[in-house]
Amino acid sequence: MEKTEKILVKGTEAIAEAAIRAGCRLYFGYPITPQSELTEYMARRLPEVNGTFLQAESEVAVVNMIYGAASTGKRVMTSTSSPGFSLMQEGISYIAGAELPCVFVNVVRGGPGLGDIQPAQSDYFQATKGGGHGDYKLVVLSPESLQEAVELTSHAFDVADKYRIPVLILTDGLLGQMMEPVSFPDFRNLDDLNDHSSWALIGTNNERAPHRVSSFDLDPVNLEKMNLNRHQKYKKITESEKLYEEYKLNDAEIVIVAYGTMGRIVKSVADKAREKGVKAGVFRPISLWPFPYEELEKWSKTAKLFFAVEMSSGQMIEDVKLSINGKRPVEFYGRMGGIVPTPGEILAKLMELI
Amino acid sequence: MSTYTERFKTPVSLSEKEFTYCPGCHHGIAHRLIAEVIDELNIQGKTIMVAPVGCSVFAYDFFDVDGTVAAHGRAPAVATGIKRARPQNIVFTYQGDGDLAAIGTAEIIHAANRGEKITTIFINNAIYGMTGGQMAPTTLLGMKTTTTPYGRDETKDGYPIRVSEVLKELRGVAFLARTKVTTPQDVLKTKKYIKKAFQAQINNIGFGLVEILSTCPTNWGLTPIESMKWLEENMVKEYPLGVFIDKVG
Numbered sequence: 001m002e003k004t005e006k007i008l009v010k011g012t013e014a015i016a017e018a019a020i021r022a023g024c025r026l027y028f029g030y031p032i033t034p035q036s037e038l039t040e041y042m043a044r045r046l047p048e049v050n051g052t053f054l055q056a057e058s059e060v061a062v063v064n065m066i067y068g069a070a071s072t073g074k075r076v077m078t079s080t081s082s083p084g085f086s087l088m089q090e091g092i093s094y095i096a097g098a099e100l101p102c103v104f105v106n107v108v109r110g111g112p113g114l115g116d117i118q119p120a121q122s123d124y125f126q127a128t129k130g131g132g133h134g135d136y137k138l139v140v141l142s143p144e145s146l147q148e149a150v151e152l153t154s155h156a157f158d159v160a161d162k163y164r165i166p167v168l169i170l171t172d173g174l175l176g177q178m179m180e181p182v183s184f185p186d187f188r189n190l191d192d193l194n195d196h197s198s199w200a201l202i203g204t205n206n207e208r209a210p211h212r213v214s215s216f217d218l219d220p221v222n223l224e225k226m227n228l229n230r231h232q233k234y235k236k237i238t239e240s241e242k243l244y245e246e247y248k249l250n251d252a253e254i255v256i257v258a259y260g261t262m263g264r265i266v267k268s269v270a271d272k273a274r275e276k277g278v279k280a281g282v283f284r285p286i287s288l289w290p291f292p293y294e295e296l297e298k299w300s301k302t303a304k305l306f307f308a309v310e311m312s313s314g315q316m317i318e319d320v321k322l323s324i325n326g327k328r329p330v331e332f333y334g335r336m337g338g339i340v341p342t343p344g345e346i347l348a349k350l351m352e353l354i
Numbered sequence: 355m356s357t358y359t360e361r362f363k364t365p366v367s368l369s370e371k372e373f374t375y376c377p378g379c380h381h382g383i384a385h386r387l388i389a390e391v392i393d394e395l396n397i398q399g400k401t402i403m404v405a406p407v408g409c410s411v412f413a414y415d416f417f418d419v420d421g422t423v424a425a426h427g428r429a430p431a432v433a434t435g436i437k438r439a440r441p442q443n444i445v446f447t448y449q450g451d452g453d454l455a456a457i458g459t460a461e462i463i464h465a466a467n468r469g470e471k472i473t474t475i476f477i478n479n480a481i482y483g484m485t486g487g488q489m490a491p492t493t494l495l496g497m498k499t500t501t502t503p504y505g506r507d508e509t510k511d512g513y514p515i516r517v518s519e520v521l522k523e524l525r526g527v528a529f530l531a532r533t534k535v536t537t538p539q540d541v542l543k544t545k546k547y548i549k550k551a552f553q554a555q556i557n558n559i560g561f562g563l564v565e566i567l568s569t570c571p572t573n574w575g576l577t578p579i580e581s582m583k584w585l586e587e588n589m590v591k592e593y594p595l596g597v598f599i600d601k602v603g
Binding site (some may be wrong): 026028052054056057058060061062065066067068069070071072074076090091094098159177201202204205206207210211213214215218245 | 399419428
């Protein structure tokens, strides 16, 4: 990976360019703030690399176009923001059921309903607990910086291809709209990407039995078998695909837990707390599913208190509590409606807790 | 030496699986015609089917081609995704009237309007089949269904949607016809239309759709013979037959 040259780019455009370099040549989308620049970037950029861009009539159509394109085995993606992601849930359930590899980006904004267009983290439940019907999982990755967003985008396509699973990059309007210097990886050679010819819909060429891509079986015994197989895969992903960052945790008495944009902000909170003599550190889950439960639980042996900080009313905190399982108190601070809390206000809350 | 010529054999594009449709249902005839067309156009190896939700959800098991099943109404979007990813393939959707004219209205109109190079076979039997005989957008005025037990009333339920008449205004459509399969002549004509709808895709002209008026003896509460008669006497009046658009030539 060539990392010498850094380019100043916007978050949404960084993800778009990273996707193209990762081998994505098909994008189906529908404009919605605060991620429309990603759609626009793809409209401009994909024709330059012989790719296909299509603006659909709705997010409902988008997710089904993704289903169709992904069923041919090619690298395909879309991006949207909260209300649009809600509209895609039906199709995501089908895609998860049919075990199709593809990448979604949700640039989360304030909700519920129309809400506002400011950054929020209030789609955590929908992203990690299954917004659509049925028992299924998406791999959910949340970057804290644009460089990490670029790297996770490449990773997302590889994980999707490796396990035949939809992968979601969960970010927010702050990261989507900010600019940072980023170094991009080289273009992937399309010929080196995963070979999906054993199941993909590419035509039988009169040489083999037809392929069936589907999420259904009307026989409950067969369907349970399909579901159990899928959950075996989820177990394998849980064992091998957890991502997280630990920051100044070795001597920490307080573990601040936060992801994405908040995960970045709370590092300076930990630094400031240490200046005041409070030993604080940060645990930042990068994969929100699979959530690094055991890795976080480990710190309950040395830390006294866990402190979840989110731009929501408290959603990830449920996973933090599951990790700690009553061994230590878990406190919470959050802002809603698209308000990004400042390090100062988080620090003030932290000092109240000790 | 044989003294007769074999004229009636199973199309190669049909699988060996027996149809699971009710006696007198027209899905079987429609399936066979599609398979014959695929054989004659020599496109079996590159055809990809998008099956619907409803009675014909298993359609992809009856055709010997690659296939998937779309969520209710979404087949044109799924087909769009497949075709954009693999323009070299032939992609067709098979949809009922609940699927295409109710929950999937947006998808069919926009796929047609984009001139998506796909083919849609639209089975209009004026009722919801698999869910057990409820009102469809195409249910006739006065027609009794489980959700219009007193007959469809336009003041409450609105009017039957004439899908082909709606679609004919869209400039992306390359072939569009409404037909039926109640007589041998109709069957031959329908096959010709289906072939043209595929030809519109093969020739890269645009979107093709064939609307086939069909029976549902089980949910209509009629025998297969009575159903054919009812279709002729009632449905054809509401849904005039003919070719609406033909850019194939």
